[in-house]
Amino acid sequence: MAGAPSNLAAAARQGSPPPPSHPAVRRILVGVTAAFLTLFILIPAVNVFAQALAKGVHAYAAVFYVQAPAAQAKLSLSERRHLAAARSQAEKTRHAIRLTLAVASIVVPLNVVFGLAAAWAVTKFRFKGRSLLISLIDLPFSVSPVIAGLIFVLLLGRNGLLGSWAMGWTWPDPFSLHWRGFAGGWWPLTFTQSYTGVIFTPLAIVLASIFVTFPFVARALIPLMENQGSDEEVAALSLGASGWRTFWKVTLPNVKWALLYGIILCTARAFGEFGAVSVVSGHIDSNDTMPLRIEKLWNEYNNQAAFTVASLLTLLAAVTLIIQLIIERKAGKAGAGIEGEGGQT
Amino acid sequence: MSGTITARDLPPAPAPRMFGRPPRPSRLIPGLPLTLGYTLFYLSALVLIPLAGLVLKTAQLTWEEFWQTVTDPVVLASFELTFGASAAAAAVNGVFGLIAAWVLVREPFPGRRLFDALIDFPFALPTAVAGLTFSQLYLPDGWIGGLGRHLTQAINRLCGLAGFEPALSDDALSWLTFPFTNTNAGIVIVLIFVGLPFVVRTVQPVLRDWDPEYEHAALSLGASRWMVMRRVVFPELFPAWLSGLALAFARAIGEYGSVIFIAGNIPGKSQIAPVQIVTKLDDFRYAQATAIGAVLLALSLLILLAINGLEWWARRHER
Numbered sequence: 001m002a003g004a005p006s007n008l009a010a011a012a013r014q015g016s017p018p019p020p021s022h023p024a025v026r027r028i029l030v031g032v033t034a035a036f037l038t039l040f041i042l043i044p045a046v047n048v049f050a051q052a053l054a055k056g057v058h059a060y061a062a063v064f065y066v067q068a069p070a071a072q073a074k075l076s077l078s079e080r081r082h083l084a085a086a087r088s089q090a091e092k093t094r095h096a097i098r099l100t101l102a103v104a105s106i107v108v109p110l111n112v113v114f115g116l117a118a119a120w121a122v123t124k125f126r127f128k129g130r131s132l133l134i135s136l137i138d139l140p141f142s143v144s145p146v147i148a149g150l151i152f153v154l155l156l157g158r159n160g161l162l163g164s165w166a167m168g169w170t171w172p173d174p175f176s177l178h179w180r181g182f183a184g185g186w187w188p189l190t191f192t193q194s195y196t197g198v199i200f201t202p203l204a205i206v207l208a209s210i211f212v213t214f215p216f217v218a219r220a221l222i223p224l225m226e227n228q229g230s231d232e233e234v235a236a237l238s239l240g241a242s243g244w245r246t247f248w249k250v251t252l253p254n255v256k257w258a259l260l261y262g263i264i265l266c267t268a269r270a271f272g273e274f275g276a277v278s279v280v281s282g283h284i285d286s287n288d289t290m291p292l293r294i295e296k297l298w299n300e301y302n303n304q305a306a307f308t309v310a311s312l313l314t315l316l317a318a319v320t321l322i323i324q325l326i327i328e329r330k331a332g333k334a335g336a337g338i339e340g341e342g343g344q345t
Numbered sequence: 346m347s348g349t350i351t352a353r354d355l356p357p358a359p360a361p362r363m364f365g366r367p368p369r370p371s372r373l374i375p376g377l378p379l380t381l382g383y384t385l386f387y388l389s390a391l392v393l394i395p396l397a398g399l400v401l402k403t404a405q406l407t408w409e410e411f412w413q414t415v416t417d418p419v420v421l422a423s424f425e426l427t428f429g430a431s432a433a434a435a436a437v438n439g440v441f442g443l444i445a446a447w448v449l450v451r452e453p454f455p456g457r458r459l460f461d462a463l464i465d466f467p468f469a470l471p472t473a474v475a476g477l478t479f480s481q482l483y484l485p486d487g488w489i490g491g492l493g494r495h496l497t498q499a500i501n502r503l504c505g506l507a508g509f510e511p512a513l514s515d516d517a518l519s520w521l522t523f524p525f526t527n528t529n530a531g532i533v534i535v536l537i538f539v540g541l542p543f544v545v546r547t548v549q550p551v552l553r554d555w556d557p558e559y560e561h562a563a564l565s566l567g568a569s570r571w572m573v574m575r576r577v578v579f580p581e582l583f584p585a586w587l588s589g590l591a592l593a594f595a596r597a598i599g600e601y602g603s604v605i606f607i608a609g610n611i612p613g614k615s616q617i618a619p620v621q622i623v624t625k626l627d628d629f630r631y632a633q634a635t636a637i638g639a640v641l642l643a644l645s646l647l648i649l650l651a652i653n654g655l656e657w658w659a660r661r662h663e664r
Contacts, residue, residue, distance in 0.1 A: 018451060018557035019564055026452055033448040034460065036441045040538050041463045044478040045470070047488060051481060114387045121380035133384070135653075140392060142649040143642060144599025146619035150626065150638045151395040154402050159631060161398050210391050234373050243375035272471025274602030279623060291473035291602065298477055298606065307481070310474040317469035324469075325462055 048314045051307035063308040064097075066090045089302075092285055093309060096293035098175070099202060103289060104270040107209045111266050112259070115217025120251070122218075123225040124233070134222065140214040148211045149279025156198040156207075167197040200282030205289060208276035213266045220262030224255055257331040261324065268320040272313055396642075403639040406632055414636040419613045420621055424640075427618040430529060431597035434536030439590045442544025443582070449545070450552045464545050467538050476606030479535050483607075493518035529615055531607035539600055540593030547589035548582055555581060584659030588652055595648040599641070 021029070053060055066086045069075055075083070122134055140148065156166040172191030180190045195201040232254065236246040252259070274291040281287035288296065290309055297306035403411070414420060448454070449461050467475065483490040497518045501511040555578070563573045579586075601619040609615040616624070618641055625634035 016557060016561060019560050019570075021452065022570065025570075029444055029448050030452055030454045032441070033445045034454075034456070036445060037460050037463055040534075040541060041466050043488065044475065044482060044538070045466065047478045047482055048474060051478075114384065117380040117387075118384040120376060121384050124374045125377050125381070127377075127381070133388075136388060136393070139396075142595060142599075142645050143396070144601065144619055144645060146599070146601045146622050147399070147638050147642050150622060150634060151399045153626060154631065154635060155395050155398040157631075161401065207391070211395070214392060230374055237373045237375075247376075268469055272473070274471060274473040275619065278601075279626060291471050294473050294477055295606070298480075303481065306477055310477050313471045313474050317466065317471070317474075320469045321462060321465055324465065 045314060045318075048307055048310050051303060052311040054307075055304050059304055060308050062086065062090065063093055063305045064090055065094070089305070092288065093293055093297075093305070095286065096288045096290050096309070097312075099205075099287070100271055100289040102174070103202065103206055103209055104267055106206050107213055107270045108263060108267050110210060111213055112217050112263060114214075115219075115221055115262060116259075118218045119221035119225050119255075120247075122222055124230050137218050137222075138215050140211055143211075145212055145273065145275030146279055148276035149208050152204055152207050152211075152280050153199055156204070158197075158199075160199075166199070169198070170194050170196050171203070173202075199280055200284060200287065202287060204280035205277050205287060208280045209270050209273055212273050212276050213269045216266035216269065217259065217262035220258045220265070221255055224258045225251075228254055257327050261327045261331070264320055264323050264327070268316060271316055399635065399638060399642065402631075402635045406636060410632055411636045414633045415640055419616070420618075420637060422613045423616050423618045423621040426529060426532070426615065427598055430532045430536055430617070431594050431600075433533045434540055434597050435590050435594040437533070437537050438540045438544045438593050439586065442541065442589065442593075443548060443586060446545045446548035446552055450549055464542050467541050472539060472600065472602030473606070475538055476535055476603035479538065479603065480531065480607040483531060483534075529608070532604050532615070532617065535603040535607050536597040536600060539603060540597050543593040543596065544586065544589035547585045547592065551582055551585045584655065584662065588655050588659070591648060591652045591655065595645060595652070598648070599645060 020026075066083065066089075068087065069080070069083055118133075118137055122130060122137075154160050155162055157163055158167055160166065171194060173193040173195060174191075176191045176193035177189055178192055180188055182188050184190075195203070198204050198207070232250050233246050236250045237243070241249070271289075272291055273289075274295075277289055278292055278295070281289075281292055285296075290313060294306050294309050294313075297303075297309065445460075445464070449457060449464075481487050485491055485494075488495070497513050497515060500513055504510065504512045559577055560573050563577045564570070568576070599619065601617075601623070604617055605620060608617065608620070610620055612621075612624070618637060622634050622637050622641070625631075625637065
């Protein structure tokens with residue numbers, strides 16, 4: 001994933017240019033590579049947008065929002081039914097987008113705090129079991145996402161190890177917050193809905209998403225902080241700065257690009273996770289995130305709608321790649337190495 | 346998993362330390378109890394305890410139960426398919442990934458930067474989207490699945506424009522269909538997609554740091570180009586290449602999101618092991634799901650261990 005800078009570094013180290021390949025061989029190799037990448041990456045990516053827009057821009061927008069009929073509109077019964085169905089589908093899709101955003105907004109900050117704490121502990125100190133700890137942080141990358149879901153079902157499900165404790169727990173649905181007024185007491189806000197237990201609720205989706213996005217931030221930070229050492233922190237501390245101040249003013253500015261890189265990867269994965277989330281969602285409509293919504297639409301033979309939701313995630317992936325490239329260039333200029341890695345989805 | 350950048354790939358450190366190992370970090374730095382405590386708490390609560398739960402649940406199964414589940418013909422078939430398809434996908438990636446890495450480093454061509462950036466796309470794209478778009482592409486009305494029909498129509502339209510009779514009958518190119526959806530070829534195709542970046546991204550940095558002096562030397566001694574590739578370049582790339590292959594294979598074994606879209610998911614025929622787990626869970630057969638999950642987890646950890654051993658061996662080999 002190293003960009004141009006290491007190219008330059010390598011070129012500077014090497015005296016002569018590499019021997020050129022035979023022109024015919026060269027043409028074949030380039031052709032094979034271009035064909036392979038076109039067939040396996042470019043065409044599938046373009047296909048998402050082509051299918052999403054196959055029925056035009058109006059159909060694209062209708063996946064997210066269908067206007068209610070005017071009160072005086074003369075519609076036949078079947079038209080009304082059709083419209084009502086389309087409206088409920090659009091509402092489900094909007095709910096999936098809201099839930100995905102909500103889950104990511106919980107998961108990403110938690111993993112950022114963890115990543116920073118873990119990177120600090122692992123790179124600024126030497127202790128027994130340090131390399132074991134680093135390997136354990138990477139562990140979720142080598143676990144199949146289905147198993148990531150399975151372990152939470154086995155732990156917190158009805159027959160799970162902590163099941164009886166978890167199932168006895170009732171908690172309010174944050175989306176159902178509503179204004180009650182002051183008639184019922186001094187506190188005007190209440191929740192109209194609540195959940196019981198953890199599995200098959202949005203909380204389980206949060207847990208599963210944390211598990212699969214667990215290593216991203218820590219992984220982005222650890223190699224860089226290891227490489228930078230702690231001389232600058234020691235200087236700041238010996239000049240009398242407090243630990244927190246050193247962290248905010250010295251460490252954080254030094255690792256900001258790597259941190260951003262980790263956050264981007266973590267966010268992309270939190271939006272796109274399918275397997276783990278699917279297992280703990282119980283296939284309940286109100287637990288659908290965007291990838292789960294795509295699967296349901298596809299299974300309902302609503303291809304255009306499935307591709308429309310997918311096009312949002314593809315755009316997100318494209319933006320992720322572009323930001324990644326920009327960060328790599330910036331970090332390269334700052335003389336920092338960034339390591340990237342994809343896990344399983 | 347492995348780093349995609351070796352230490353050699355990093356720019357030289359600004360102030361090189363002259364002797365021995367880097368100094369131990371100063372005792373001045375605060376925060377060990379807080380950060381280490383929080384790290385251990387968070388790691389245990391969200392990763393270690395849930396994973397230990399799986400082990401504990403497996404230990405609660407009787408040996409009979411475990412063995413019956415794992416040796417059930419349907420389950421065995423799913424393991425066979427998982428391994429077969431993952432190995433096939435890793436092999437394809439091994440060949441084309443190596444070629445792609447070589448071309449992206451050594452053969453400049455217009456559009457190289459675009460293709461280089463595209464390599465990371467399978468990491469960034471949610472697998473559900475990958476599964477969706479691949480299954481549609483290979484359907485009869487998709488771009489690739491309907492290639493024969495599209496070509497027939499295009500050729501006949503051209504004939505019409507030129508004033509000839511249509512040259513092809515409607516089903517003349519029907520052999521150009523790709524009956525991939527609902528067969529296991531589709532599974533291999535999506536696994537190629539999800540594993541594609543691993544080989545390229547592990548081989549690329551090694552190739553970039555490779556000093557072509559050795560190639561010049563071998564060529565000047567009379568070796569053919571092919572011999573240089575086989576005897577000089579490839580042995581240098583081999584550890585990284587093998588590590589990339591193993592990563593792609595490990596990734597493919599656990600893959601679920603994309604496969605569920607394109608596979609037929611018929612038990613015993615086109616159902617991979619993760620789908621087996623989900624099926625058992627949906628039927629509330631937790632014991633069986635646990636047993637299959639434990640086997641799959643143990644296998645992934647074994648592969649992880651093998652990759653780490655491989656990297657350790659490569660580093661030793663280097664010095």
